[in-house]
Amino acid sequence: MPLVSVIVPVYKVEYVVKNCIESILNQTFTDFELILVDDGSPDNSGRICDEYAKKDDRVIVIHKENGGVSSARNVGIDRAKGKYICFVDSDDYVSKDYLKTLIEIKEKYNDVDNIWCYFKTVDKYSEKIDCKEVSSETNLKKYTVKDIMILHEKWLDAGPVCKLYIADIIKGNNLKFDESLSLGEDLIFNFLYLDYTNKNIMVINKELYFYLQDDENSLSKKYYQDMFEIYKKINSVMYQYLNKWNCDKSQFGKYYNSCFFKYEVVLKNTFSNQNNVSNKEKIKINNKILKSKEFTMAINNMSYKPNILYKLAYLSKNYRIVKIIEFVFRLLGRNSVDEE
Numbered sequence: 001m002p003l004v005s006v007i008v009p010v011y012k013v014e015y016v017v018k019n020c021i022e023s024i025l026n027q028t029f030t031d032f033e034l035i036l037v038d039d040g041s042p043d044n045s046g047r048i049c050d051e052y053a054k055k056d057d058r059v060i061v062i063h064k065e066n067g068g069v070s071s072a073r074n075v076g077i078d079r080a081k082g083k084y085i086c087f088v089d090s091d092d093y094v095s096k097d098y099l100k101t102l103i104e105i106k107e108k109y110n111d112v113d114n115i116w117c118y119f120k121t122v123d124k125y126s127e128k129i130d131c132k133e134v135s136s137e138t139n140l141k142k143y144t145v146k147d148i149m150i151l152h153e154k155w156l157d158a159g160p161v162c163k164l165y166i167a168d169i170i171k172g173n174n175l176k177f178d179e180s181l182s183l184g185e186d187l188i189f190n191f192l193y194l195d196y197t198n199k200n201i202m203v204i205n206k207e208l209y210f211y212l213q214d215d216e217n218s219l220s221k222k223y224y225q226d227m228f229e230i231y232k233k234i235n236s237v238m239y240q241y242l243n244k245w246n247c248d249k250s251q252f253g254k255y256y257n258s259c260f261f262k263y264e265v266v267l268k269n270t271f272s273n274q275n276n277v278s279n280k281e282k283i284k285i286n287n288k289i290l291k292s293k294e295f296t297m298a299i300n301n302m303s304y305k306p307n308i309l310y311k312l313a314y315l316s317k318n319y320r321i322v323k324i325i326e327f328v329f330r331l332l333g334r335n336s337v338d339e340e
Contacts, residue, residue, distance in 0.1 A: 002058070004032040004099055005082035005167065009072030013090045014044040016212065019125040021052050023093035025059075029100035034059045035076045036090075040066030045090070070177035070185045073160065077170060085167050087160035088209075095131050095208045102164040105140065105202060112142065113197035115164040116156055120207035135205040143201040145194050145245045149254035151201065152238075160186045162209045169196050183224060184234040191241050199245070223274035231262045232294055253303030260298040263289065267319065286319035 006024055010017060024034055036053075038046035038061060046063055053059040062075055073087060086102070088094060098117075106115045118134045135141065143151060151157050160177075169175070173196050178185045194201075224230070235258075242255055267289060269275075270282050277285075289295055299314055313325040 002031055002033040002082045004029075004084045004086055004103065004164075005035060005076075005080035006032055006086045006088060006099070007035045007037065007073060007076030007080060008088050008090050009037050009039055009069045009076070010045050010049060010090045011039040011041045011066070011069070011072070012043050012045060013041075014048060016091045016125065017045050017048055019093050020088060020090050021049070021059075023096070023098075024088060025052070025056055026096055027094075027099045028097050029103060030058075032058060032099060033080075033082060035079055036061045037072040037076045038063045039068070039072040040064060068179060068182070070179045070181070073177050074179065077176070080167060083167055085165040085170060086163070087165075089159075089161060089211075091212045091214060092161065093125060093210050093212075095129050095210075097131070098208045101204060101206070101208060105204060106164055109202055111198070112200040112202045113166060113169070114194065114201040115204070116151075116201060117162050117204040117206055117208045118154075118156070119162050119209040119211045121211050121213050123213050125212070126210075129210065132207050133205055134207065137205075139205055141203050141205060143203060145199045145201070145241070146247050146251065147201075148191075148194070148242070148245070148247065149251040149258070151203070152258060153254060156203065157190050158187050160189060161211070163190075165193065166197070169193065181230060181233070183227065183230045187234060188237050191237055195241060195244070223272035224269055225275075227269050228263070228266045228289055231259075231266060235259050235262065235294065250303070253301070256298050256302035257304040259294070260302045260304065263295050263298060267322075283319050286322075287317060290314060290317045290319060290322075 008020060008024070013020075021034070021036070024032075034056075036049040036059065038049055040063075046061070049059075049061045053061045060079065062079060064072070064075055077085065084103070084106070086099065102115050102117065106112070109115075120132065133139070148157060156162065170193065175189065175192055175196070177189050181188070238255060238258075242251060267286050270285050270289075275282065299311065307329075309325055310329075313322045316322075
């Protein structure tokens with residue numbers, strides 16, 4: 001029985017998946033199984049996975065019909081035999097001491113259920129991996145779920161990567177990634193999981209995970225017709241747990257900051273070139289969002305202080321005014337969200 005099950009969902013990554021797989025197989029810690037879930041990939045990704053399975057008996061390949069990344073992760077969870085579970089995305093890679101560090105910290109701090117680390121965003125694969133310390137004060141910092149929005153601001157709770165999960169907590173409570181969501185399913189999974197743990201989180205102040213930036217699939221390039229509804233659901237789940245965990249006023253201020261920034265993304269998403277409705281209709285859609293109770297709550301309760309003209313434009317509930325203010329600030333070469 002391996003100590004760790006590493007789950008990698010694989011889809012259309014034939015040019016980079018080797019980097020991911022080899023970074024895992026070359027770990028200094030070796031007591032793991034690598035579960036590669038080929039999610040019906042139409043390219044050579046599945047064949048590449050099979051080649052590694054022939055060379056290393058720690059590699060298990062599952063081929064399935066395409067169902068999305070959440071479906072692939074759930075299949076991996078069902079197959080996992082390890083005491084712990086780690087997720088790695090197939091276009092990313094990890095430092096050679098990634099698993100060793102996570103396991104050592106977990107064994108040293110047995111009173112902490114959640115072991116997390118930092119990630120570094122990169123634009124290409126590099127064999128020269130520089131695991132930088134995020135903080136020079138100490139290699140470790142302990143948090144609880146009452147500090148969750150501090151970690152949210154650091155993007156540490158957003159994905160399933162950079163974390164060591166306890167398999168019994170996931171399987172014993174039948175925790176799954178929501179396959180109906182195309183965004184935010186991993187953040188919701190993390191909040192659900194955290195609630196079943198002892199609520200303690202140890203963050204290793206090192207960038208041990210390397211996230212490959214994919215501009216093609218970034219939120220600024222991809223259009224999501226249901227993005228507002230998805231973000232409302234995500235924010236609702238977060239709010240539920242902040243209340244349950246008795247988080248203080250500062251955490252709620254950060255929560256509303258997060259809501260506001262998500263809704264800003266939604267408003268810009270409406271004007272994606274992939275949205276084929278007229279500009280008049282796009283303005284109409286965004287005006288409806290600006291008038292929604294969710295947006296109103298966010299802008300009225302956030303602790304973040306944007307430029308007053310920018311805030312007044314949003315409070316006007318007229319997105320044309322928002323666009324005018326943004327245009328003026330661009331002409332002035334200033335960031336319209338800067339605090340005055």
